[in-house]
Amino acid sequence: MNLALSDEQEFLRDAAKGALARFKTVEAAREALEDPSRLPDLWSTVVEAGWTGLLISEERGGAGLEAFDAMLVLEECGKVLAPTPLLGLLPASYLLDRGGDEACRAVADGEARPTLVAARPPGDLEGGWTVEAASGLARAEAPRIAADGSVTGSAAWVLDAPQATHFVVVGTDQAGNGAASVVEASAATVQDATRYDATRALGHVSFDGAPGRRLDVDDGQLAAAWYLGQALLGAESLGTVQTCLTMSVQYAKERFTFGRAIGSYQSIKHEITEVLRKQENARSLAFYAGWAGQDKPEEFGLAASAFRSSAGHALDFASRSNINVHGGIGATWEHDAPLFFRRAQLNRRLLGGAHDATDRIAGELFAAQAAAAA
Amino acid sequence: MNLALSDEQEFLRDAAKGALARFKTVEAAREALEDPSRLPDLWSTVVEAGWTGLLISEERGGAGLEAFDAMLVLEECGKVLAPTPLLGLLPASYLLDRGGDEACRAVADGEARPTLVAARPPGDLEGGWTVEAASGLARAEAPRIAADGSVTGSAAWVLDAPQATHFVVVGTDQAGNGAASVVEASAATVQDATRYDATRALGHVSFDGAPGRRLDVDDGQLAAAWYLGQALLGAESLGTVQTCLTMSVQYAKERFTFGRAIGSYQSIKHEITEVLRKQENARSLAFYAGWAGQDKPEEFGLAASAFRSSAGHALDFASRSNINVHGGIGATWEHDAPLFFRRAQLNRRLLGGAHDATDRIAGELFAAQAAAAA
Amino acid sequence: MDLNDTPEQAAFRTNVRSWLEDNKADAPAASGDSGDTAWIDSRRAWQDKLAEAGLAGLTWPKEFGGQGLGPIEQVIVNQEIASAHVPGILDVIGIGMLGPCIIAHGTDEQKSRYLGPMLHGDEVWCQLFSEPAAGSDLAAVQTRAIENEDGSYAITGQKVWTTNAQFSSYGLILARTSPDKHKHKGLTMFIVPMEGEGITIRGLRQISGEAEFNEVFFDDFVVPAENVVGGVDNGWGTALTVLMYERLTIGLGSEGFGYRSDRFAEAVGQDEAAKSDPEVRQRLGDLAAELLAVRFTSYRTLTALSKGQIPGPESGLAKVTTVNAAIAAGELIADVVGPEALDEDSEWAYMISFLPGLKSAGGTEAILRNTIGERVLGLPPEPRLDKGIPFSELRAKEKEAVSA
């Protein structure tokens, strides 16, 4: 029984913190709302730190680490709203590696920048693979992937789509089973769809018989890629929660009203404590997701969904609470609190949405129960 | 613009308070959990006060009052957990009156004690009339009512079923339209189903071609009977909320911890203020339901559903909060707080459940929007 | 129980409606950019027209140009203006809160000089109370007003959250004249012109990027003694009058932000999948009930007002309900629509960005709940550490505590 970080993991985390500290990412997040060119380009930092190869096996040029290690890096990114492509790149690299794809080494070396066109695996209620629709509650059919690897179909809100060099598209083959194909970005149509949070590059992507290279991966690996995305988004959100908490605590100690520091009032103190409670619950589920990703693959779907859902609730709460604690000034353009709020608003609706993750917790529990009864 | 009570309404309310004060109803609510015979018999009080005829027209022996007046009486009943049959009787009497039925005078005089076998009217999603099932989320088909008035079918959790002399059954005719029939209790099979709150007599009722007398009422009146039940249950809940609030405020002033009255702590003060907020919102919706019942029948479904939903949330919150404010002692058998909690738990699941009322708010809003667009 | 007009009210309503029918062609667009001078000027002209027709300052006494009517008539005018899809008066703050304060506390000279131009929109007014360190605790204002030898006052300090400052002619400012007295006892209210040497107005951008409010900086800004309203060191009492009228104005116009159940239901209902989703319906039903409750709460308030009762602090709960229900609506709509609802051009993105600021505007929820718990429910007060301490000492203590 040991849920502590290893020395290597602590080093990885501290190195990430150090690498990101060289940029004024939070300030840039505000400036980029009016002028996207103000965003720092972190790509070379990402490559130099070795993050692009984090999940690629050593024999294919990567570091051969686990989901949990990647989550530690994303947590640091989330703390400072760093505009990295990792949320789309890492799950893509995972599938490339599992498929033994030739691009792995180029990805690890930073010569290729793939991103995942994610598809949600079938659940206990729906049988098919689905992708994000551009608008509305209903989900869209995943792209069709032909035997020759060519892809037809579209998906909305694809992470890092505007800058990716390759798309690792998850879709279905002619039999309706899960399949994946690697498509060069030049073969796809990409419409920039960045919204509300300037640090998060998004795009609507469509393929019209775009040539691609089939990946030799099974449904379990395709599903794992989806859940990996959930876990990484959860980790990134957890990092953002921590910054909100730190800001709130600091201000609650310094700001006085009616002759007392506002943190001495129960309404403030208990609201901040609730942020801590939610943060620590999410952190516990981060361990669950990390452990399941490594040692208990049959629970990874449950664990990653629970983590994403919990971290999402924590971020929703923490980002609003941070503004509340700061009062009116926390809702002004020049303040940092709204930048974390913007991040929370967008995160909640990406990659299926937090609601879908919560729904999947129930689905996984029902499925486990049905499996146990069978 | 005048939402104040009339002098007559204030008199009606005060008279109800006075009549009920003659019984130790709250004490009896506890004793009856172990010995149902300890419940006071309020029937003669109900009859003498004229409540049985409240909604029956003057020409048929009643007082010819409106839903809002009946709600005022139920609110007083709710304050003291009075075990009256009004929640089932009043909607039944409403249908008997609208159908011009011969039993009206006997009901007004207290010689008959009818209760409604309530059916939920079709909504924006489901076309049929449904009744409570004995268990589970799915609702059951409403009883079938033949042209000769005979009734076949069953319904669960019927209010006052164990003691009623007549059932006013809402169901469907052969064409699937709404219909109602008056059946003598002796022609039905009644299984006592009182649960958790000893003051609330409930029964599962079934009819096997039971002879009955068709009522000449239309679908609008049948729907109004359902919503009347929602409004009365809301009013009764609102009364219970008020008692919880009074108890909480009183205790928060008297109980000390760490050298201060507990009501001086924000956690207690703000929780109690939230009870007030919910109570006052529910009261505002009581006015909406009362006004719509009288002057705006096309909004009665929305108003009554909103009121029931809001009062239900208020009671859920107030009854738990009252226990919390009292600390451990509030969760003991000899304390009154658990009796209000028991009432809340049951109310939440009666007459379609509070969730169904909330769902219907959305349904009515969507239907209004569709009607406006058409 | 009756939501209908009395015959007199119905007649009044008919008059208002027909006047609006006859004149609405002259009305400017109902919404616009507050930085657009032409639009603001058209709003001034429209206010003048409304005032000429007796549709502004309805509850002001006749001697000051008002109509001497009651709150019901004010609501009738509000309702008819809304139905006609025309804007109302531009200077809600002046006519609703500051004018009544001058009527109550001002000198005869002040009344005759300022009330007429205010009513007609010739001079718009703003309220200069809040400061960076005096929000919920309004009596903690630090802006100083120091008496000069000639009896005039030099004002120095920073005000914030000032609506309309950028096009106002005058403001009512709360400033500290006697820092050595207890914080409630050393304040004075002044009328200040909103231009001249020593005043700087700067737009304050909100989450959406729009400057909904202003910051106003005073640096030895000189006002004559005749501009004192309600007496030197008596400013707290004068401010309470403004706050009372603020509550009243809010009580009469609860649906002013457009946070209505039917509007949100329409937005959700545009998505067919959402319309039949039990979870969406439950969330919509809950928030719609809250907003419907607020509507009937305002009718209850109006009933009380028309019987001569003044709304108590509990009327602030309607604002809490409205803001939180609107936040829930924003979350729901964006959950249904997806990230597209967060497009900067979307009305929902604007609402989602606007609400966090509205939540603490006019005092935090915590302070409101304290006040209601104590004044309405009679719960015991929190210990007050600032009781009886001179303001200057209090400030010194705070500084010490933070640096410790």
Added chain:
Amino acid sequence: MDLNDTPEQAAFRTNVRSWLEDNKADAPAASGDSGDTAWIDSRRAWQDKLAEAGLAGLTWPKEFGGQGLGPIEQVIVNQEIASAHVPGILDVIGIGMLGPCIIAHGTDEQKSRYLGPMLHGDEVWCQLFSEPAAGSDLAAVQTRAIENEDGSYAITGQKVWTTNAQFSSYGLILARTSPDKHKHKGLTMFIVPMEGEGITIRGLRQISGEAEFNEVFFDDFVVPAENVVGGVDNGWGTALTVLMYERLTIGLGSEGFGYRSDRFAEAVGQDEAAKSDPEVRQRLGDLAAELLAVRFTSYRTLTALSKGQIPGPESGLAKVTTVNAAIAAGELIADVVGPEALDEDSEWAYMISFLPGLKSAGGTEAILRNTIGERVLGLPPEPRLDKGIPFSELRAKEKEAVSA
């Protein structure tokens, strides 16, 4: 990151499992009525058997009959006992909290007299701290212990929420010896036998009707001076040791109440309509995530314990999460099943009735959040009005305030 046993732990687990396999036929039923003497006696006998096999008091030092092992081994035993569907030790309070306190603060005589019979279930113990007016504010106990001329003490007062009192042999009582000192400074801890002249034990029924706890009344109940634990007027420090072990015991047995996500999912999943209802799924998903989080929080706690760290007040948050998630589960299941879930024989009715009492057990959520906000996050304390005031004066003040 590793949830697996080390080789040593795995060997230990194998031994425990095989012992349980060999002996579980002798185990009594895992649940029963605490008023059933025969069942309680069988639980005592089973505790004795566990103790003989070295499966009770694992973390106690060997010199007092324990095993001198760590928290991980304790958890392994707990897990294996749960898997074998047999009950654990009867006297969790004695062995988990009171024994360690006597080991820390007791005299040699006390250790040799009491620890053995406690470990083997011959003498069950209870904790006599809480009082009607001393719950969250535990140091406000009013029970008096007055020294007699012969050096013995006469105890008078009322204790409440006493688990197991009805079949306990001894209790550890916190009583006030010096009312004129500040409230934390005048308390003393005593060992009291749970029978004799001047003691009355009365079952305290909860919402469900079951007597989960007791009230214990003392009326000039005499105990000798040798029964003082940890020194006269030093009782608060002694009590803190018990509370620390209480936190530790809770931290090691978080799923003890059976509030597990899979159990609740199974209950909901029995209804086909519920299984595909988005609103039900959302509610289930949310509460399941909370309960899964608590499970991994306990692994985190265990990791910290095995590195020699003592859990801080933040471990109390797991209890808040568990209780509120279980309340949500009760509401959901009863919403799905309907009123039938409220039948007195239903496990869900029992749970729904049990949880409101559990919510404030061991201190209210508000007090816990204060403590965590201040000690973990470093937020400033609330003003304390009872600081430095002698206990007797404090009481007089309260009485005055209430009658005012």
